[in-house]
Amino acid sequence: MKISTLYRSNDYHLFRDITDAVEKQIRAAMADNEIKAFFRADDIAVPSENFSKMMGLFLKYQIPLCLAVVPSWMTKKRWEATAEFREKGKALFCWHMHGYRHMNHEPKGKKQEFGPARSPQAVLNDLTRGQKRLQTIMGKDLTQVFTPPWNRCSMDAMMMLKKAGFTGISRSHGSLPVAPEGLEDIPVHVDLHTRKEKSAEESRPTLLEEFKTGLASGMCGIMLHHMCMNDQAFLLLEYLLELFSGYRQIKKVTYDYLISKNENQ
Ligand SMILES: [Zn+2]
Numbered sequence: 448m449k450i451s452t453l454y455r456s457n458d459y460h461l462f463r464d465i466t467d468a469v470e471k472q473i474r475a476a477m478a479d480n481e482i483k484a485f486f487r488a489d490d491i492a493v494p495s496e497n498f499s500k501m502m503g504l505f506l507k508y509q510i511p512l513c514l515a516v517v518p519s520w521m522t523k524k525r526w527e528a529t530a531e532f533r534e535k536g537k538a539l540f541c542w543h544m545h546g547y548r549h550m551n552h553e554p555k556g557k558k559q560e561f562g563p564a565r566s567p568q569a570v571l572n573d574l575t576r577g578q579k580r581l582q583t584i585m586g587k588d589l590t591q592v593f594t595p596p597w598n599r600c601s602m603d604a605m606m607m608l609k610k611a612g613f614t615g616i617s618r619s620h621g622s623l624p625v626a627p628e629g630l631e632d633i634p635v636h637v638d639l640h641t642r643k644e645k646s647a648e649e650s651r652p653t654l655l656e657e658f659k660t661g662l663a664s665g666m667c668g669i670m671l672h673h674m675c676m677n678d679q680a681f682l683l684l685e686y687l688l689e690l691f692s693g694y695r696q697i698k699k700v701t702y703d704y705l706i707s708k709n710e711n712q
Pocket residue numbers: 489490545549596597
């Protein structure tokens with residue numbers, strides 16, 4: 448996976464610029480709304496320098512992070528390697544399931560692990576296998592929210608998620624089909640690292656547009672891919688975390704908060 452062109456720019460003012468523009472959007476959105484925000488990091492399981500660096504930043508700014516764990520990549524040993532962060536972060540970190548093997552099963556079109564090419568039974572088998580594996584390794588630390596690889600899945604898959612006991616799903620903002628009742632839709636709006644524009648000049652306005660949409664929705668979801676982050680990507684992430692931590696009026700949440708709030712209603 449390649450990092451976005453945004454982080455291959457030599458313009459070091461760019462990241463300060465983007466952060467200032469996001470701050471203006473925060474102020475505008477706060478005028479009419481209470482704002483909530485969450486950060487979600489995908490493709491979690493394998494320890495790495497980037498993983499530790501990312502976790503360190505969320506701890507430094509005391510901002511919650513939802514971590515999307517790939518079941519077939521996770522092992523007891525790898526889980527144990529996250530212990531120091533879990534001990535320091537406690538409720539800051541919310542661990543949930545990201546696909547089963549993170550494998551494409553669609554013969555054509557966009558990549559999906561749980562797309563229309565698969566039978567509901569095959570989907571259910573993978574989901575319950577993944578869920579059992581993570582429950583065995585992670586125990587009560589597993590939250591029953593699902594992030595499908597590539598942010599998309601079929602209606603059958605969402606029905607099977609419900610059957611397997613999941614209560615929420617996180618895809619891209621505007622994803623179809625609409626999530627069925629009983630499966631809370633918790634979309635991400637902002638793609639920090641895997642956006643596809645050809646240049647930083649093209650990336651900047653579309654990235655800001657995503658922040659605007661997210662902040663205006665009242666629940667801004669921000670997606671990270673730590674594995675492909677470079678120094679510039681860590682710089683922008685740190686600016687953003689510093690910005691968000693400075694606004695107490697923005698409630699920084701995890702799926703645990705969103706799901707339990709739902710249950711209490
Ligand atoms: Zn992924």
